[in-house]
Amino acid sequence: MSDAYDWQCECHLKCHLQITSICSEVAKLIICYWSQNTDISSLSNRKDSMRRALLKLAKDRFREMQSTHQIQLLDSNLAAPISPTPNLIINTFLPYLKLDSSKLMVDLGCGDGRWLLAASKLTQCRSFGIDLDEDRLKIANQSILEQKMDDRVEIERRDVFDFVKNDSKVFLMADVFVLYLFRDAMVEMGKLLQERLCQQKKSVCVLSIGFALTGWKPSHEQRVNGLKVYLYTTRRNST
Numbered sequence: 537m538s539d540a541y542d543w544q545c546e547c548h549l550k551c552h553l554q555i556t557s558i559c560s561e562v563a564k565l566i567i568c569y570w571s572q573n574t575d576i577s578s579l580s581n582r583k584d585s586m587r588r589a590l591l592k593l594a595k596d597r598f599r600e601m602q603s604t605h606q607i608q609l610l611d612s613n614l615a616a617p618i619s620p621t622p623n624l625i626i627n628t629f630l631p632y633l634k635l636d637s638s639k640l641m642v643d644l645g646c647g648d649g650r651w652l653l654a655a656s657k658l659t660q661c662r663s664f665g666i667d668l669d670e671d672r673l674k675i676a677n678q679s680i681l682e683q684k685m686d687d688r689v690e691i692e693r694r695d696v697f698d699f700v701k702n703d704s705k706v707f708l709m710a711d712v713f714v715l716y717l718f719r720d721a722m723v724e725m726g727k728l729l730q731e732r733l734c735q736q737k738k739s740v741c742v743l744s745i746g747f748a749l750t751g752w753k754p755s756h757e758q759r760v761n762g763l764k765v766y767l768y769t770t771r772r773n774s775t
């Protein structure tokens with residue numbers, strides 16, 4: 537198993553652990569997993585054995601998730617698991633995006649809409665989210681209405697690749713894109729965005745979570761709670 541794969545699994549586990557604040561259910565699972573998968577007597581380092589058990593749990597969960605999504609992949613082109621960005625990352629990175637009421641932020645795979653709501657509430661920017669998962673979109677829609685943000689925040693059920701390839705209006709208006717997808721999807725999305733954004737007459741920010749965009753040079757990168765976040769700023773096309 538490659539280091540990158542280990543890291544990817546670990547990242548997702550850390551995210552989930554943070555979201556649930558290591559809730560008792562997860563803690564019980566970890567302990568159960570640990571006792572089932574670790575020969576304690578042969579390991580002198582308890583910390584290391586716990587790390588291995590956690591990693592095994594993460595890998596099994598990740599594989600489970602991937603195999604469940606395999607069926608959906610055929611018709612829905614699923615490009616990422618459902619793994620919300622921890623709020624700490626959102627709060628840390630929002631100031632870097634330089635948003636204000638004249639700007640538009642687009643989350644490509646918006647999940648429960650947490651980036652959209654946090655950005656629009658903090659900066660009054662408009663935000664637009666795209667996702668394929670109906671349950672996530674329902675949660676997002678409910679939060680938008682509850683928080684009375686429907687004049688600033690919009691969501692749509694759509695494939696992110698289809699949106700980037702074919703949507704000229706919202707795409708061209710966007711000042712910031714947020715991406716938190718699988719590595720392969722990030723590679724493909726990086727290429728697509730590069731092709732499309734280099735023609736723009738304005739500078740655009742792209743924030744990628746978990747994986748870097750291949751061939752792009754980040755203006756800022758930072759690891760927060762084990763997740764690496766990359767910020768890119770495109771040059772405007774002056775021709």
Ligand SMILES: C[S@@+](CC[C@H](N)C(=O)[O-])C[C@H]1O[C@@H](n2cnc3c(N)ncnc32)[C@H](O)[C@@H]1O
Binds near residue numbers: 612613645648717
């Ligand atoms: C890792 S989650 C990130 C959610 C949100 N951006 C956040 O940071 O909290 C990825 C999201 O992308 C969505 N997704 C995966 N593949 C997609 C696709 N092809 N088109 C649209 N959304 C997709 C998933 O349903 C999931 O909600």
